[in-house]
Amino acid sequence: MAAPVVELRDLWRTYVLGGHEVHALAGVELTIEEGAYVAIMGPSGSGKSTLLNVLGLLDRPTRGTYLLGGRDVSALDDDDVSAERGRRLGFVFQNYNLIPQLDVVENVEVPMVYAGVGDHEARERATALAERMGLGARLGHRPTELSGGQQQRVAIARALANDPLVLLADEPTGNLDTRTGQEILGLLDELHAHGKTLVVVTHDPGVAARADRIVRMRDGRVERIDVNRPAGATS
Amino acid sequence: MIGARARRLVRLALKSLWAHRLRSLLTALGMVFGVGAVVAMLAVGEGASRDAQQQFLRLGSRNIIVRSVKPPESTSASATRSFVVAYGLELSDVEVVRATVPHLARTAARRDIPSDLWNGARKHRGSVFGVETSYREVTNLELARGRFLTDDDARTKKNVCVLGAAAAEALFPASDPLVGSVRVGGDYYGVVGVAARRGTAPASGAGASGEEDSAVFVPLAAALERFSPLIRVQTSGSRSAERVELHQLIAEVSGTEQVTAAARALRTLLEQRHPKGDVNVVVPLELLEEAARTKRRFTMVLAFIAGVSLLVGGIGIMNIMLANVTERTREIGIRRALGARRRDVVLQFLAETIVLATVGGAIGLGLGVGLPFAITKAFDTPTAVTASSLVMALLVSAATGIVFGLYPASRAAALDPVEALRHD
Numbered sequence A: 001m002a003a004p005v006v007e008l009r010d011l012w013r014t015y016v017l018g019g020h021e022v023h024a025l026a027g028v029e030l031t032i033e034e035g036a037y038v039a040i041m042g043p044s045g046s047g048k049s050t051l052l053n054v055l056g057l058l059d060r061p062t063r064g065t066y067l068l069g070g071r072d073v074s075a076l077d078d079d080d081v082s083a084e085r086g087r088r089l090g091f092v093f094q095n096y097n098l099i100p101q102l103d104v105v106e107n108v109e110v111p112m113v114y115a116g117v118g119d120h121e122a123r124e125r126a127t128a129l130a131e132r133m134g135l136g137a138r139l140g141h142r143p144t145e146l147s148g149g150q151q152q153r154v155a156i157a158r159a160l161a162n163d164p165l166v167l168l169a170d171e172p173t174g175n176l177d178t179r180t181g182q183e184i185l186g187l188l189d190e191l192h193a194h195g196k197t198l199v200v201v202t203h204d205p206g207v208a209a210r211a212d213r214i215v216r217m218r219d220g221r222v223e224r225i226d227v228n229r230p231a232g233a234t235s
Numbered sequence B: 001m002i003g004a005r006a007r008r009l010v011r012l013a014l015k016s017l018w019a020h021r022l023r024s025l026l027t028a029l030g031m032v033f034g035v036g037a038v039v040a041m042l043a044v045g046e047g048a049s050r051d052a053q054q055q056f057l058r059l060g061s062r063n064i065i066v067r068s069v070k071p072p073e074s075t076s077a078s079a080t081r082s083f084v085v086a087y088g089l090e091l092s093d094v095e096v097v098r099a100t101v102p103h104l105a106r107t108a109a110r111r112d113i114p115s116d117l118w119n120g121a122r123k124h125r126g127s128v129f130g131v132e133t134s135y136r137e138v139t140n141l142e143l144a145r146g147r148f149l150t151d152d153d154a155r156t157k158k159n160v161c162v163l164g165a166a167a168a169e170a171l172f173p174a175s176d177p178l179v180g181s182v183r184v185g186g187d188y189y190g191v192v193g194v195a196a197r198r199g200t201a202p203a204s205g206a207g208a209s210g211e212e213d214s215a216v217f218v219p220l221a222a223a224l225e226r227f228s229p230l231i232r233v234q235t236s237g238s239r240s241a242e243r244v245e246l247h248q249l250i251a252e253v254s255g256t257e258q259v260t261a262a263a264r265a266l267r268t269l270l271e272q273r274h275p276k277g278d279v280n281v282v283v284p285l286e287l288l289e290e291a292a293r294t295k296r297r298f299t300m301v302l303a304f305i306a307g308v309s310l311l312v313g314g315i316g317i318m319n320i321m322l323a324n325v326t327e328r329t330r331e332i333g334i335r336r337a338l339g340a341r342r343r344d345v346v347l348q349f350l351a352e353t354i355v356l357a358t359v360g361g362a363i364g365l366g367l368g369v370g371l372p373f374a375i376t377k378a379f380d381t382p383t384a385v386t387a388s389s390l391v392m393a394l395l396v397s398a399a400t401g402i403v404f405g406l407y408p409a410s411r412a413a414a415l416d417p418v419e420a421l422r423h424d
Helices: A047-054 A079-086 A104-114 A118-130 A146-157 A178-193 B003-020 B019-059 B077-082 B092-102 B134-141 B151-156 B163-172 B220-226 B256-273 B284-327 B327-338 B342-379 B387-414 B417-422
Strands: A004-017 A021-031 A038-042 A065-070 A089-094 A165-172 A197-201 A214-220 A221-227 B063-068 B084-086 B103-117 B122-129 B145-146 B160-161 B181-184 B186-197 B214-217 B230-235 B238-243 B248-253 B279-280
Touching: A004 A047, A004 A079, A021 A047, A021 A197, A038 A047, A047 A165, A047 A197, A065 B214, A079 A089, A079 B327, A079 B342, A079 B387, A089 A146, A089 A197, A089 B077, A104 A118, A104 A146, A118 A146, A146 A178, A178 A197, B003 B342, B019 B284, B019 B342, B019 B387, B063 B256, B092 B103, B092 B248, B092 B256, B092 B284, B103 B134, B103 B163, B122 B163, B122 B220, B134 B248, B151 B220, B160 B163, B163 B186, B186 B214, B214 B220, B230 B342, B248 B256, B256 B279, B256 B284, B284 B327, B284 B342, B327 B342, B342 B387
Parallel strands: A038 A197, A038 A214, A089 A165, A165 A197, B084 B238, B122 B214, B160 B186
Antiparallel strands: A004 A021, A004 A065, A214 A221, B063 B248, B063 B279, B103 B122, B103 B181, B103 B248, B145 B186, B160 B214, B181 B186, B230 B238
16 A cells, blocks of 8 residues: 555634634545545535645644645644645646746746746756647747646646645636546546546546545535545556 | 846746736836936036035135125215215225234235227227236136236236136137237227136126126226226216225135134124125135035925925835735735745735836936936036936835835735635
8 A cells, every 4th residue: 555645634624704613624534645546526515625725735724633745734834834835736726827927838837936946947847847748839828828728738737847746636627628628637647647646626527537536525524435446556 | 046036036027017018117107207306306406506616616715705885875874965975895994904804815906997898999898807916816817818917017007908708709809819909998908818718607706797707907006096986877867976996805814714713803894994884795615605505405305305206106106016916816826826935925026016116216317317418408507417316216216116015015925825816
């Protein structure tokens, strides 16, 4: 069995709304091994978005332990959390979230710049990543000059910029037509085949079907985990 | 490493500003006009101040000037009866001043006789100035050609004269003045020298502007002998005359430190001898100090105006940057998700305001240098752009960028990443 890269122990995220405590996460227990492909599903309000934000270190648990690559990241200060986010996590969003005034290569460079990678190396690595995502002919284009599928490829290249431990994707095909969506899912499959750990939040059973395991959330807890394939097996 | 980071920040700032070039331009205009106006006004102020200083220095910072002034009519009851107003400095005053006022190096008395100057049929309306031979050194009068009046001229009361620059041009447009002579009344005066152009004389000092350029200088002794001290004055129907022996006495003090003491002694003496107040003491050094005080006040007012205009410019920048932060909330969220620390976000937005303010300031500098140039050309007003005002303007605009950028930048950094990413 592969080493766990993510371990959540009794994780709570509590909001206070109008004097009432609302538990978006209520004691989540979850382990994700290296190389796993995990889909998170659940109805709205089940806490899956909050879980992704906490996993992505964008939000902080109210209580509980989060070990990322064996390091307890639940009590780090803002600077350290930012550094962990930039170096060990990669994000792919539903609406791509590229920076409009930067071109393809510059967008891919952003996480490397914040991680302190030198100008020259950043440029080389960003160019190589963009080419690997099939964007060789689009390197100098702005996001507005790209199709949705191309923009999502840029976002994936950017998510891989610092070779993260875990790649987190939030409805990565939500804004794409079926065919383009399939292409993006194919890319994710490929990354998985190369050993990248993936966590995908989705409504779409077709997307979830590609994962090894489906984590089903309800009322802030992990309701159950469906196993599509034995962990570690490649399709 | 730090240099590379700064370069990257500036490059990113330029890129973001360029993405909204019209807005950036309009925002920077506040700085452009603020800095431009400040530099231009400082240049005009500095120019005026230098001009005044030069004029006072030309009078001599070690000089004290005593002038005869006509007393107010009401105080001279005798004038109405005799039709002759007698006032002003007398030769006896000069003797006493020389004998009793301390620290005086030398003095030069002058008598002015307004008259027509002739060379053949050419006429020039000017004056005859009867002066002591020390006049040249005391007033720093420079000669273009020939020599000034000598003690020998004075002793022999020879009919010789030195021409002012304007008088020389008017009377001898084509011929050599040094071989000619000037007629005043019935007497001819051989020209021995031509004075260099004096230009504008100070408003308060030796007298009307350009009067020395329009005069001929003759030995005082000759002037006293040949011209009556009576000057007829015609004023709207009534006829009267003035009797003035000397119009000016210029005293040079041995050192700048003694000017105040000498001036005090001189004033006390003249108040006793001229209770009517028909002499006036002018001390260029005091005028110089007064001018310096005026300049300081002027500079303070300018600094205040500068402060207000930069404040307005800065508020404009802050306003736009706040809008900018709101508009780019999602970008901030994205950058935070990609590993930007709060500090990185602060620096990013701060760099934008500093670049905006500094570029605006630099353009303003260009305006502030060009405008005085145009003012000098158009209005013949002296201006002087000083290096210190340029450096100060640039530093102040960068500082404005920091001060007014800090709040929007910290607002941007304080945004919650989750909220920021949700923003549209």
